[in-house]
Amino acid sequence: MTSSPPATSAGRDRRPRRDSRxxxxxxxxxxxxxxxxxxxxxxxxAGFLAYRSGLALSKDEGNFxxxxxxxxxxxxPVFGIAVLAFGTVISxxxxxxxxxxxxxxxxxxxxxxxxxxxxxxxxxLVDLLAAVPSIVYGLWGALYLVPHINGLTAWMxxxxxxxxxxxxxxxxxxxxxxxxxxxxxxxxxxxIITAVTREVFRQVPRMHEEAALALGATRWExxxxxxxxxxxxxxxxASMLGLGRALGETIAVxxxxxxxxxxxxxxxxxxxxxxxxxxxxxFGEALPFGRDALMASGLVLFxxxxxxxxxxxxxxxxxxxxxx
Amino acid sequence: MAKRIDVSGLSAYYGTTRAIxxxxxxxxxxxxxxxxxxxxxxxxTFLRTLNRMHEVIPGARVEGKVMLxxxxxxxxxxxPVAVRRSVGMVFQRPNPFPTMSIYDNVxxxxxxxxxxxxxxxxxxxxxxxxxxxxxxxxKDRLNKPGAGLSGGQQQRxxxxxxxxxxxxxxxxxxxxxxxxxxxxxxxxxxxxxxxSQYTIVIVTHNMQQAARVSDRTAFFNLAGVGQPGKLVxxxxxxRIFSNPSVQATEDYISGRFG
Numbered sequence: 156m157t158s159s160p161p162a163t164s165a166g167r168d169r170r171p172r173r174d175s176r177x178x179x180x181x182x183x184x185x186x187x188x189x190x191x192x193x194x195x196x197x198x199x200x201a202g203f204l205a206y207r208s209g210l211a212l213s214k215d216e217g218n219f220x221x222x223x224x225x226x227x228x229x230x231x232p233v234f235g236i237a238v239l240a241f242g243t244v245i246s247x248x249x250x251x252x253x254x255x256x257x258x259x260x261x262x263x264x265x266x267x268x269x270x271x272x273x274x275x276x277x278x279x280l281v282d283l284l285a286a287v288p289s290i291v292y293g294l295w296g297a298l299y300l301v302p303h304i305n306g307l308t309a310w311m312x313x314x315x316x317x318x319x320x321x322x323x324x325x326x327x328x329x330x331x332x333x334x335x336x337x338x339x340x341x342x343x344x345x346x347i348i349t350a351v352t353r354e355v356f357r358q359v360p361r362m363h364e365e366a367a368l369a370l371g372a373t374r375w376e377x378x379x380x381x382x383x384x385x386x387x388x389x390x391x392x393a394s395m396l397g398l399g400r401a402l403g404e405t406i407a408v409x410x411x412x413x414x415x416x417x418x419x420x421x422x423x424x425x426x427x428x429x430x431x432x433x434x435x436x437x438f439g440e441a442l443p444f445g446r447d448a449l450m451a452s453g454l455v456l457f458x459x460x461x462x463x464x465x466x467x468x469x470x471x472x473x474x475x476x477x478x479x
Numbered sequence: 480m481a482k483r484i485d486v487s488g489l490s491a492y493y494g495t496t497r498a499i500x501x502x503x504x505x506x507x508x509x510x511x512x513x514x515x516x517x518x519x520x521x522x523x524t525f526l527r528t529l530n531r532m533h534e535v536i537p538g539a540r541v542e543g544k545v546m547l548x549x550x551x552x553x554x555x556x557x558x559p560v561a562v563r564r565s566v567g568m569v570f571q572r573p574n575p576f577p578t579m580s581i582y583d584n585v586x587x588x589x590x591x592x593x594x595x596x597x598x599x600x601x602x603x604x605x606x607x608x609x610x611x612x613x614x615x616x617x618k619d620r621l622n623k624p625g626a627g628l629s630g631g632q633q634q635r636x637x638x639x640x641x642x643x644x645x646x647x648x649x650x651x652x653x654x655x656x657x658x659x660x661x662x663x664x665x666x667x668x669x670x671x672x673x674x675s676q677y678t679i680v681i682v683t684h685n686m687q688q689a690a691r692v693s694d695r696t697a698f699f700n701l702a703g704v705g706q707p708g709k710l711v712x713x714x715x716x717x718r719i720f721s722n723p724s725v726q727a728t729e730d731y732i733s734g735r736f737g
Contacts, residue, residue: 271537360574362570362572362574363574363576363577365532365535365570365574366570366574366575366576366637366640367576367587367591368532368535368563369530369532369563369567369568369570369641370563370564370567370587370588370591370640370641370644371560371561371563371564371588371591371592371644372560372563372591373560376591380576380587380591381576384576384578384579385577385578387578474578477577477578477579477580477624477626
């Protein structure tokens with residue numbers, strides 16, 4: 156009598172516990188396995204790229220970092236990433252400069268300004284933009300954007316030419332330039348940045364918004380005091396996601412840009428190149444050594460992306476104690 | 480700067496649901512008025528109509544009149560933003576801006592009003608924190624985040640933030656319900672000091688608190704589930720707690736319901 160109740164309760168305790176332990180084990184191993192798998196894949200890619208790059212770099216007759224040409228399959232192989240790195244970074248910067256403010260605006264409209272029955276379909280529409288294949292963006296860019304953007308570039312040349320960057324030395328040339336690529340990339344990265352920032356803005360606690368309103372903030376002031384600072388880390392993360400896509404975008408860039416190996420700060424002049432576009436363009440006709448050289452350029456893109464993400468992490472971490 | 484509030488025939492709605500019905504009362508300046516009543520009787524809703532915070536909820540609207548001295552807060556040309564600058568509010572849960580330092584939290588209202596001069600801000604921040612009995616605890620770490628303070632300190636920070644803009648009225652929506660007894664005592668002492676300068680209205684579920692801090696007490700009740708809340712009576716606090724004129728009030732404060 157005295158011993159039976161504890162026995163039953165212990166028995167009752169043990170059974171569900173044993174069940175859940177099996178479940179715990181399965182999920183623990185599953186999640187650990189996924190984590191390990193990810194590291195293995197990353198290491199494999201990095202190792203492969205590093206190995207093939209090593210093969211190519213040891214035979215490069217030019218300076219890999221400063222050479223403009225890309226002729227790895229010539230009798231005297233010369234190839235360098237200067238033009239590619241410049242074009243990649245510049246087109247991605249143009250894209251971010253356009254996309255981030257617009258994305259924040261669209262996200263705020265959806266989360267704080269639009270009435271619910273408009274916000275929902277509108278958000279869905281923006282998400283849909285992300286589902287368009289990049290070749291379609293590329294074709295649209297080449298067939299519509301390029302023939303129609305001359306007015307804008309001429310205007311920029313005339314009124315913003317003094318900035319040097321927007322000066323064109325070849326007025327009237329087909330605008331298959333880094334700036335047009337940047338605009339196209341901006342449209343392509345807009346949905347992902349918008350989607351992430353929108354979710355972050357939605358998560359701003361109601362009580363912080365009310366705190367601002369109760370202090371006599373207008374809606375815009377409320378957004379500036381409560382919503383934007385709260386969403387700052389999210390905006391940065393979202394921008395990094397978009398930047399990753401902009402840096403690595405291949406086919407749309409290849410379709411629009413008229414690539415050459417000229418490095419020019421006049422971003423309205425046709426020409427230039429990006430890592431991914433160069434790989435797409437040259438891979439088909441490259442000899443095995445030329446492919447190794449292209450891998451080397453891919454490794455540099457890998458490193459650039461890593462550095463940019465690291466910098467973003469630092470920015471977020473620096474203000475950690477102020478994040479909610 | 481404290482002003483008298485005169486409410487007449489006020490009803491508030493959430494969409495088509497009427498939350499409070501036909502409330503009229505006068506709240507004297509430089510006094511503490513407590514709102515008590517069972518949950519859902521509309522006392523918080525009523526409080527939020529006094530600085531036009533009710534209408535920030537989608538679909539919410541207000542009928543009736545709230546006079547602050549001789550200005551109708553619901554007048555046609557009245558900007559709700561301006562109303563909220565003169566009627567400050569402290570919320571149930573401490574809500575300092577998590578992305579701001581202690582200093583910036585207190586200065587937030589002034590900055591919204593366009594004050595930029597550092598010397599002015601410094602002065603107001605110190606004065607407000609002293610007014611909220613928080614200065615001595617935080618004066619050495621004004622640039623640390625406000626969210627790093629304890630719950631009671633955060634609530635006093637919110638009070639400092641509210642009084643920094645020198646409102647005419649201070650509304651408090653259950654300001655101590657998320658605080659431990661010691662912090663509660665600190666906030667109650669503070670309310671006692673603030674009433675010399677402000678008209679204070681406090682919603683509380685704690686009847687001892689109402690009895691301790693308030694000069695006047697209003698009892699709200701609702702006739703039944705789904706019915707709008709109503710003001711049952713408003714009287715001097717000692718009288719409400721010793722000899723209320725309505726039976727329901729006595730039932731409520733003696734714990735027979737609610």
